Amino acid sequence: MGNAVSIAxxxxxxxxxxDILILTHRRPDGDTSGCxxxxxxxxxxxxxxAFVLPNPESTARYEPLVAPFYPESxxxxxxxxxxxxxxxxxxxxxxxxxxxxxVDLAIDHHRSNPLFAENNIVTxxxxxxxxxxxxxxMAMGVPLTRELAEPLYVAVSTDTGCFRYSNTTPHTHxxxxxxxxxxxxxxxxxxxxxxxxxxxxxxxxxxxxxSMEFFEDGKIALAMLYRADIDRTRASMDDLDSIxxxxxxxxxxxxxLTITENRDGSAKVSVRTTKEVDASALCRQVGGGxxxxxxxxxxxxxxxxxxxxxxxxxxxxxx
Amino acid sequence: MGNAVSIAxxxxxxxxxxDILILTHRRPDGDTSGCxxxxxxxxxxxxxxAFVLPNPESTARYEPLVAPFYPESxxxxxxxxxxxxxxxxxxxxxxxxxxxxxVDLAIDHHRSNPLFAENNIVTxxxxxxxxxxxxxxMAMGVPLTRELAEPLYVAVSTDTGCFRYSNTTPHTHxxxxxxxxxxxxxxxxxxxxxxxxxxxxxxxxxxxxxSMEFFEDGKIALAMLYRADIDRTRASMDDLDSIxxxxxxxxxxxxxLTITENRDGSAKVSVRTTKEVDASALCRQVGGGxxxxxxxxxxxxxxxxxxxxxxxxxxxxxx
Numbered sequence: 016m017g018n019a020v021s022i023a024x025x026x027x028x029x030x031x032x033x034d035i036l037i038l039t040h041r042r043p044d045g046d047t048s049g050c051x052x053x054x055x056x057x058x059x060x061x062x063x064x065a066f067v068l069p070n071p072e073s074t075a076r077y078e079p080l081v082a083p084f085y086p087e088s089x090x091x092x093x094x095x096x097x098x099x100x101x102x103x104x105x106x107x108x109x110x111x112x113x114x115x116x117x118v119d120l121a122i123d124h125h126r127s128n129p130l131f132a133e134n135n136i137v138t139x140x141x142x143x144x145x146x147x148x149x150x151x152x153m154a155m156g157v158p159l160t161r162e163l164a165e166p167l168y169v170a171v172s173t174d175t176g177c178f179r180y181s182n183t184t185p186h187t188h189x190x191x192x193x194x195x196x197x198x199x200x201x202x203x204x205x206x207x208x209x210x211x212x213x214x215x216x217x218x219x220x221x222x223x224x225x226s227m228e229f230f231e232d233g234k235i236a237l238a239m240l241y242r243a244d245i246d247r248t249r250a251s252m253d254d255l256d257s258i259x260x261x262x263x264x265x266x267x268x269x270x271x272l273t274i275t276e277n278r279d280g281s282a283k284v285s286v287r288t289t290k291e292v293d294a295s296a297l298c299r300q301v302g303g304g305x306x307x308x309x310x311x312x313x314x315x316x317x318x319x320x321x322x323x324x325x326x327x328x329x330x331x332x333x334x
Numbered sequence: 335m336g337n338a339v340s341i342a343x344x345x346x347x348x349x350x351x352x353d354i355l356i357l358t359h360r361r362p363d364g365d366t367s368g369c370x371x372x373x374x375x376x377x378x379x380x381x382x383x384a385f386v387l388p389n390p391e392s393t394a395r396y397e398p399l400v401a402p403f404y405p406e407s408x409x410x411x412x413x414x415x416x417x418x419x420x421x422x423x424x425x426x427x428x429x430x431x432x433x434x435x436x437v438d439l440a441i442d443h444h445r446s447n448p449l450f451a452e453n454n455i456v457t458x459x460x461x462x463x464x465x466x467x468x469x470x471x472m473a474m475g476v477p478l479t480r481e482l483a484e485p486l487y488v489a490v491s492t493d494t495g496c497f498r499y500s501n502t503t504p505h506t507h508x509x510x511x512x513x514x515x516x517x518x519x520x521x522x523x524x525x526x527x528x529x530x531x532x533x534x535x536x537x538x539x540x541x542x543x544x545s546m547e548f549f550e551d552g553k554i555a556l557a558m559l560y561r562a563d564i565d566r567t568r569a570s571m572d573d574l575d576s577i578x579x580x581x582x583x584x585x586x587x588x589x590x591l592t593i594t595e596n597r598d599g600s601a602k603v604s605v606r607t608t609k610e611v612d613a614s615a616l617c618r619q620v621g622g623g624x625x626x627x628x629x630x631x632x633x634x635x636x637x638x639x640x641x642x643x644x645x646x647x648x649x650x651x652x653x
Binding site: 180181186203212213214289 | 519540
């Protein structure tokens, strides 16, 4: 376990570094991708050699944020490794595993981060990890251009549900204000990120809606996603992104459960709750974890997940 | 036509006023209601007598923002009238018309505002009128409490699509940041305002999703709403509101058709289009009409609507 460092420390460490490689997490989302793109652009603005390691699970939606920063050669030998929004060694993409033991700086906002790097800055109060990237970039004296602001804005906006979720803080809005002041068109970005439903995403929603069951007088909503249906829709991880939020969006639902059948027959459980229920406490009972209102767990056997999770969730209402 | 005044002027005029009545616009939304609630609370914090005129079209969602401020007696005789987010004399509710000629201060953000009051502050650059209310309250020295911040936040959030639309500016985010810094739970408000689907609305969506069919390579989406299903969901008009927009939100869909079976066996057709197709032209072919991207028509016999509308819509793609 490494050092916990401050914004100023992180800036100092980065200012002293060169030949930098930035790592994102498995199933990359807008936050990790935007963090990587912004940090890399900022480091280059300071004259440094910096690259983002291509993520094998990168999707069409967020890849444009990082693709300009891929190393030109697979033989690139970095001297300094930074991970962004990477909560745990288990979330390293396969091609990043060779760096697991030598991360120089981890920048993250997940409370559960075990401080796996030599230097670690973990800011659980930040809605998006990109808020901390922004603070570090400013501490390094990087000018906030529109090109730099765009990946930051996308990261902050996607990780807070476009400023809708409770993880949005005054600081989140302050970062967004700074980004918009560069002239970027937030409305256009958000239309692209949030409004249009892809056809596969629609098909996934159709399946979620069809399968939705209610328990405990409507306080628990459960959706089951069978592999055959997922495959039929040709949904990408992007399309699946945030679909787990749907069950909890129904009035009266306090626990929204989504159980997804993985390709290998295991199950991925997503739990979303209102403030009445601690999602991470529910998931910890089966070895999972996460945040207060959004958590997850895994089951080796898909068929086991439903009964076990329902039992755990129903126990909330039966002391 | 009256004077255009500044934030400082508006604050000065209000500081000199007492026995104040605040007017909202017809079909009151979150902005006009939040503006009225916040302004009234702020004026009272300064020791003034201030009230909000009840709006006959007030709805359950926003009425809590203003209801604490209704005059106790219908005989209340105000000495100073302020309108908020009220763009035009034509938008005065019926019970506010008696004040049309004597508005002392109009606070608005619609560029088209004809400056109908004696003093007018119009800020078209503001995403929400509440941003200007916030500026005026701060200029008057009103402390920003959580109670004051809540109606401001609701107003700003609702008028900008929760910070998603292009009318969101750095100032919008700055106001939101100030509001959140009072400790209000923005996530909880937004969940209530934007996320929660009533159970009947969910059931309606489930039916729409189940029945959705695609034609012309996904350019036409058709949803059929049968009366028996509608009745089963107990959906209200509120729940049905905007449901016709769903088919067209799917990527690639240019014509979204919703055909609803009325209680008497007739059909209501709703057509929503992207910019490529004129919805009103399609509906005019069967005696209906409407706007360029949203139009409607009726059929005496529900069973006739589907085939006829599909034929008309498919003809768009076959010369």
